[in-house]
Amino acid sequence: MLILDTLLIGLSSGAIYALMALALVLVWRSTRVVNFAQAGQAILSTYIGFEAMNRTHNYWVSIPFAIIAGAAIAAFVDAVIMRALSKRSHKGSVSEIAPVIATLGLLGLIRSLTGIIWGNAYVQYASPLSGKGYSIGHHTIPFSPQNTLIVIGALLVMASFAIVFKYTNLGLALRASSFQPEISRLAGIRVDRIRTIGWAFSGAAGAVAGALVTPTSYLSPNSLDLLLVSGFVAAVIGGLDSLIGAVLGGLILGIGFAFILQYVGTSVTFSAAFIILIVVLFLRPRGILGSQIGRRDA
Amino acid sequence: MRKSKSMSALIFLAVGIFLLIASNFVDELRVYQGAQVAVYVIAISSIILLTGFSGQISLGHGALMAIGGYAAALSYIHWHVPFLASFIIGSFSAAVAGFILGLAAARLSGPYLAGTTLALAVGLPSLANQFHVLGGEQGLSFDIGEAPMWIAHKTGGDFTQYKWFFWISTICAITTIWFIKNLLQSRYGRTWKAVRGNPSAAALSGINIGQSKVLAFTLSSALAGLSGALLAMLLGLVAPMAFTLTLSFTIVTGAVLAGVTNLTGSIVGALVLVVIPELTDAVATHLGGSEKISANLPGLITSALLILTVLFAPNGPQLHKRKKVGNPS
Numbered sequence: 001m002l003i004l005d006t007l008l009i010g011l012s013s014g015a016i017y018a019l020m021a022l023a024l025v026l027v028w029r030s031t032r033v034v035n036f037a038q039a040g041q042a043i044l045s046t047y048i049g050f051e052a053m054n055r056t057h058n059y060w061v062s063i064p065f066a067i068i069a070g071a072a073i074a075a076f077v078d079a080v081i082m083r084a085l086s087k088r089s090h091k092g093s094v095s096e097i098a099p100v101i102a103t104l105g106l107l108g109l110i111r112s113l114t115g116i117i118w119g120n121a122y123v124q125y126a127s128p129l130s131g132k133g134y135s136i137g138h139h140t141i142p143f144s145p146q147n148t149l150i151v152i153g154a155l156l157v158m159a160s161f162a163i164v165f166k167y168t169n170l171g172l173a174l175r176a177s178s179f180q181p182e183i184s185r186l187a188g189i190r191v192d193r194i195r196t197i198g199w200a201f202s203g204a205a206g207a208v209a210g211a212l213v214t215p216t217s218y219l220s221p222n223s224l225d226l227l228l229v230s231g232f233v234a235a236v237i238g239g240l241d242s243l244i245g246a247v248l249g250g251l252i253l254g255i256g257f258a259f260i261l262q263y264v265g266t267s268v269t270f271s272a273a274f275i276i277l278i279v280v281l282f283l284r285p286r287g288i289l290g291s292q293i294g295r296r297d298a
Numbered sequence: 299m300r301k302s303k304s305m306s307a308l309i310f311l312a313v314g315i316f317l318l319i320a321s322n323f324v325d326e327l328r329v330y331q332g333a334q335v336a337v338y339v340i341a342i343s344s345i346i347l348l349t350g351f352s353g354q355i356s357l358g359h360g361a362l363m364a365i366g367g368y369a370a371a372l373s374y375i376h377w378h379v380p381f382l383a384s385f386i387i388g389s390f391s392a393a394v395a396g397f398i399l400g401l402a403a404a405r406l407s408g409p410y411l412a413g414t415t416l417a418l419a420v421g422l423p424s425l426a427n428q429f430h431v432l433g434g435e436q437g438l439s440f441d442i443g444e445a446p447m448w449i450a451h452k453t454g455g456d457f458t459q460y461k462w463f464f465w466i467s468t469i470c471a472i473t474t475i476w477f478i479k480n481l482l483q484s485r486y487g488r489t490w491k492a493v494r495g496n497p498s499a500a501a502l503s504g505i506n507i508g509q510s511k512v513l514a515f516t517l518s519s520a521l522a523g524l525s526g527a528l529l530a531m532l533l534g535l536v537a538p539m540a541f542t543l544t545l546s547f548t549i550v551t552g553a554v555l556a557g558v559t560n561l562t563g564s565i566v567g568a569l570v571l572v573v574i575p576e577l578t579d580a581v582a583t584h585l586g587g588s589e590k591i592s593a594n595l596p597g598l599i600t601s602a603l604l605i606l607t608v609l610f611a612p613n614g615p616q617l618h619k620r621k622k623v624g625n626p627s
Binding site: 028032033034036081084085088097098099100101102104105106107108109111112113115116117118119120221222225226228229232233236265268269270271272273274277278281282285 | 402417596
């Protein structure tokens with residue numbers, strides 16, 4: 001029974017990690033940047049969802065607001081900052097780390113902005129669904145209606161991504177321009193524009209993660225930082241450029257964390273993230289489904 | 299462009315004596331801020347050594363500072379070593395951690411290394427809650443006490459604890475810069491520059507790339523550990539709250555603002571980091587003293603500066619002009 005319970009906890013948190021990993025992988029594939037600002041973008045979109053809920057008093061209405069905001073913020077970040085950065089890619093010792101620094105700067109910028117607008121205090125972005133686990137007979141399982149929503153929401157995002165990427169022209173263009181930007185440009189794809197659309201998808205995935213996970217705890221300008229780290233570890237486990245890998249990595253990490261939480265202790269969880277990451281990078285640097293030899297030729 | 303070593307040593311000595319004398323003529327708060335600047339100078343130059351000269355990035359130096367701080371405090375509390383020895387122990391412990399991390403880091407490229415060190419920065423401080431000896435959320439107190447009597451006597455008796463802190467950290471900072479400056483002119487410095495400029499050519503000339511990167515990471519971690527121990531001294535305690543993710547980001551920000559290949563720029567970077575909260579505080583009180591603004595305005599401005607620097611002067615404000623002369627890659 002205990003093992004089953006732990007698996008269920010892992011399933012729900014794994015779904016959230018998978019969404020975050022998807023967001024990171026989408027950007028990595030098209031831009032070759034690990035978007036550390038993703039945590040900030042998701043925070044801002046979640047606060048916008050929070051604001052929408054305060055106005056409308058309806059959690060369900062606030063979710064689309066958050067998703068649209070997330071997509072818009074990401075598109076803005078790519079079109080305004082990332083594009084400028086890649087156009088001015090300077091030679092020199094900073095050229096490799098400049099994108100990392102830029103996304104860090106963005107993370108700080110967005111975080112401070114949300115702090116100025118909404119304050120640093122914890123707020124509740126509450127969902128009408130109960131956070132209490134279902135009970136079967138006398139046993140209460142650690143899986144609540146909100147967890148169900150998280151899993152369903154994540155599945156919906158993954159399914160729609162799968163459909164878009166597999167069956168639409170847009171998906172084809174997205175895949176082509178991240179795979180071979182030069183050739184795609186010659187084939188008539190507006191690579192810059194497609195890339196911004198890819199960022200928008202990524203922002204939407206992050207926004208869903210933020211809007212679904214926040215009701216289970218609280219909202220503050222840095223409440224999603226840990227999620228960013230988990231998302232990154234999940235993405236690396238899956239292979240930083242595979243969408244399916246991101247989902248698998250998220251689930252593996254979620255379930256792994258749940259077992260560590262259950263059998264070792266709470267405060268080691270995030271050191272465990274670091275250790276898992278190091279082990280993966282040493283044993284199988286390209287991840288489970290990564291196509292590249294990876295990490296060196298970024 | 300080899301300046302004579304004794305000449306530059308003299309300049310460092312003069313700057314140091316000037317700063318120490320100057321500390322007599324400003325008020326307590328400024329002395330404390332001066333000590334803060336000195337601590338940031340060490341932390342930033344550890345990043346400059348790593349990123350600017352060895353081409354590696356670390357978002358986890360806050361964690362290495364935590365290792366330095368905790369090791370210094372633990373050795374001071376439990377082994378009753380003199381405080382200077384505790385700094386050395388802190389620095390050494392961080393170097394050992396950095397050596398292990400460096401072994402992994404040497405095999406990772408930019409974004410992977412950034413993410414891995416980020417995971418360290420997030421994970422490590424929370425370990426304080428797991429082990430009783432680390433004092434949990436409250437941390438451990440680290441009080442090195444007042445200055446020894448003979449200094450107080452020589453300077454006329456009003457030698458405060460902050461001034462003592464300022465002396466210690468300033469001397470450490472100047473020694474650090476002097477040390478790195480010499481190191482960069484040595485064989486190791488040339489090796490790092492070669493590896494950063496063109497790894498394949500460096501490997502062909504017989505340089506062991508992995509070894510050179512691990513060495514840079516270890517030395518940089520030792521400096522981070524020293525600055526962590528000094529930070530703990532300034533705060534009077536070590537606690538997870540003192541070594542947050544924000545600290546890691548802050549020193550990287552300082553290094554970028556300094557110009558990551560400009561060692562003396564670390565002073566500019568450190569000054570900016572200390573001055574901006576001061577300025578924004580004034581602005582925030584002017585705007586009505588809202589808590590929301592005063593708490594977040596420094597972050598807003600440093601982040602904006604960071605983005606602008608990366609976009610418009612990625613090699614740092616000073617070096618930008620002579621960029622063309624710089625490393626051919």
